[in-house]
Amino acid sequence: MTAHTRPEALTPRPEExxxxxxxxxxxxxxxxxxxxxxxxxxxxxxxxxxADWAYxxxxxxxxxxxxxxxxxxxxxxxxxxxxxxxxxxxxxVPRYRVWEHGRLVDEPCDVIDVWRKDLVTFxxxxxxxxxxxxxxxxxxxxxxxxxxxxxxxxxxxxxxxxGRMRGRLVVSMRPVPADxxxxxxxISAMMPSVHGSPIHAGDPGALGIEDLARPDFGDPVDAxxxxxxxxxxxxxxxxxxxxxxxxPFAITHAPGYMLITDARDTxxxxx
Amino acid sequence: MTAHTRPEALTPRPEExxxxxxxxxxxxxxxxxxxxxxxxxxxxxxxxxxADWAYxxxxxxxxxxxxxxxxxxxxxxxxxxxxxxxxxxxxxVPRYRVWEHGRLVDEPCDVIDVWRKDLVTFxxxxxxxxxxxxxxxxxxxxxxxxxxxxxxxxxxxxxxxxGRMRGRLVVSMRPVPADxxxxxxxISAMMPSVHGSPIHAGDPGALGIEDLARPDFGDPVDAxxxxxxxxxxxxxxxxxxxxxxxxPFAITHAPGYMLITDARDTxxxxx
Numbered sequence: 001m002t003a004h005t006r007p008e009a010l011t012p013r014p015e016e017x018x019x020x021x022x023x024x025x026x027x028x029x030x031x032x033x034x035x036x037x038x039x040x041x042x043x044x045x046x047x048x049x050x051a052d053w054a055y056x057x058x059x060x061x062x063x064x065x066x067x068x069x070x071x072x073x074x075x076x077x078x079x080x081x082x083x084x085x086x087x088x089x090x091x092x093v094p095r096y097r098v099w100e101h102g103r104l105v106d107e108p109c110d111v112i113d114v115w116r117k118d119l120v121t122f123x124x125x126x127x128x129x130x131x132x133x134x135x136x137x138x139x140x141x142x143x144x145x146x147x148x149x150x151x152x153x154x155x156x157x158x159x160x161x162x163g164r165m166r167g168r169l170v171v172s173m174r175p176v177p178a179d180x181x182x183x184x185x186x187i188s189a190m191m192p193s194v195h196g197s198p199i200h201a202g203d204p205g206a207l208g209i210e211d212l213a214r215p216d217f218g219d220p221v222d223a224x225x226x227x228x229x230x231x232x233x234x235x236x237x238x239x240x241x242x243x244x245x246x247x248p249f250a251i252t253h254a255p256g257y258m259l260i261t262d263a264r265d266t267x268x269x270x271x
Numbered sequence: 272m273t274a275h276t277r278p279e280a281l282t283p284r285p286e287e288x289x290x291x292x293x294x295x296x297x298x299x300x301x302x303x304x305x306x307x308x309x310x311x312x313x314x315x316x317x318x319x320x321x322a323d324w325a326y327x328x329x330x331x332x333x334x335x336x337x338x339x340x341x342x343x344x345x346x347x348x349x350x351x352x353x354x355x356x357x358x359x360x361x362x363x364v365p366r367y368r369v370w371e372h373g374r375l376v377d378e379p380c381d382v383i384d385v386w387r388k389d390l391v392t393f394x395x396x397x398x399x400x401x402x403x404x405x406x407x408x409x410x411x412x413x414x415x416x417x418x419x420x421x422x423x424x425x426x427x428x429x430x431x432x433x434g435r436m437r438g439r440l441v442v443s444m445r446p447v448p449a450d451x452x453x454x455x456x457x458i459s460a461m462m463p464s465v466h467g468s469p470i471h472a473g474d475p476g477a478l479g480i481e482d483l484a485r486p487d488f489g490d491p492v493d494a495x496x497x498x499x500x501x502x503x504x505x506x507x508x509x510x511x512x513x514x515x516x517x518x519p520f521a522i523t524h525a526p527g528y529m530l531i532t533d534a535r536d537t538x539x540x541x542x
Binding site: 160 | 325326329330333334341344353431457460461463467468541542
């Protein structure tokens with residue numbers, strides 16, 4: 001070890017980084033899932049489309065606000081957002097997905113090469129934001145404890161379509177001890193711009209979900225005895241609808257590799 | 272009185288009408304301010320613009336959600352809304368305003384003659400919705416008691432612009448007894464899609480309001496000793512921004528002559 005090497009013990013852990021420090025790591029080419037990074041700061045989903053698709057996406061989100069809470073929309077061609085001072089939306093997400101006609105063509109760490117002057121970016125709320133509040137209230141996050149991604153399911157419920165955008169509601173599921181379902185509902189209801197209250201609790205079949213052990217996205221999660229499956233509207237919904245409608249070009253974040261904003265999770269709590 | 276005449280005493284009072292009955296009265300040419308009509312049903316602001324202005328309006332609303340809570344957006348040319356079964360948006364508002372290049376050109380009771388196939392209508396939440404909840408909680412509505420329209424003021428705060436839409440935040444003011452400001456805040460905070468919590472309480476000067484006795488819209492309202500002026504973001508904001516941006520053509524409702532929907536005020540309460 002030389003005098004210039006920072007001792008390992010002093011290196012900030014991911015949860016201790018500021019959002020600006022984290023974005024700088026990703027801008028320089030670092031890449032990591034962001035769960036647990038920059039504690040108490042708001043992470044968001046990214047959807048980037050050509051300007052002539054922007055109205056359809058925005059209207060789809062207005063008509064389906066529980067799965068699609070829009071937290072910011074950029075000017076065409078701009079790679080700045082009001083949610084993160086100095087951020088560059090072309091480089092500061094740790095991993096992107098590039099889509100052509102609904103087909104995944106690349107998973108790069110920046111999108112400078114494919115950026116266009118007509119692109120509009122939507123930043124959409126993410127359930128990480130209310131998970132922290134649930135954890136603070138003593139509600140176990142089974143998937144976190146099990147080191148897995150949250151389980152997500154395509155339901156049989158159609159979203160209200162908008163222009164070329166249409167698709168089924170996607171939900172995330174968290175097993176919650178039966179006597180805490182009320183608390184989980186109350187706390188997430190206080191955060192309507194990050195999916196709000198659950199849309200359903202108890203009966204997967206009522207949502208058209210046949211087997212909880214086989215999620216459509218993410219990982220299966222083991223429930224504990226006495227847990228009830230609780231379903232929240234999921235930010236994957238607009239992404240799935242967009243891919244199904246096959247725009248000629250689109251960029252999204254890679255699942256779990258979110259944009260970390262300067263906003264605080266508490267900014268999205270009503271009380 | 273003939274056998275066919277319904278006795279006056281049995282005629283439903285406006286607050287007892289169903290929304291469908293009220294809309295039918297207006298469709299047939301009746302016209303009245305709608306304050307107090309169809310108790311517990313949600314009344315909304317109407318803004319109708321050519322489709323090529325729709326993205327700017329929708330984005331302005333997304334960027335300024337407290338003054339501009341969008342409850343529905345129609346398909347181009349459609350005069351139906353998901354909020355009111357069977358309603359005709361060209362006839363069911365009791366009085367309209369027709370605008371050309373930002374100038375008021377007519378105040379008709381229907382807009383069938385000027386309707387166009389490229390028109391998109393925005394229905395925007397209204398403070399009538401939270402006023403009922405405040406009244407239920409024992410908070411006096413001074414302007415209602417005084418038989419006046421609510422007092423509205425243009426503030427010095429700029430909204431976040433979107434495309435051609437820009438303008439200052441408009442607020443409504445209600446004098447609230449000092450020991451009830453907390454209750455008024457808590458209850459309205461639970462209704463984020465109808466303006467939510469107040470944006471300010473106490474100091475008109477901090478909002479650039481010079482004289483509470485001279486509102487920019489509505490009527491001056493007399494405060495009682497011990498009242499504090501409480502300010503909520505107001506649905507006049509998007510209308511004022513639209514008029515200032517002078518679209519070639521637009522339709523709005525006339526102030527106080529709202530569309531009465533089938534939705535219930537309680538639909539917009541989180542808890």
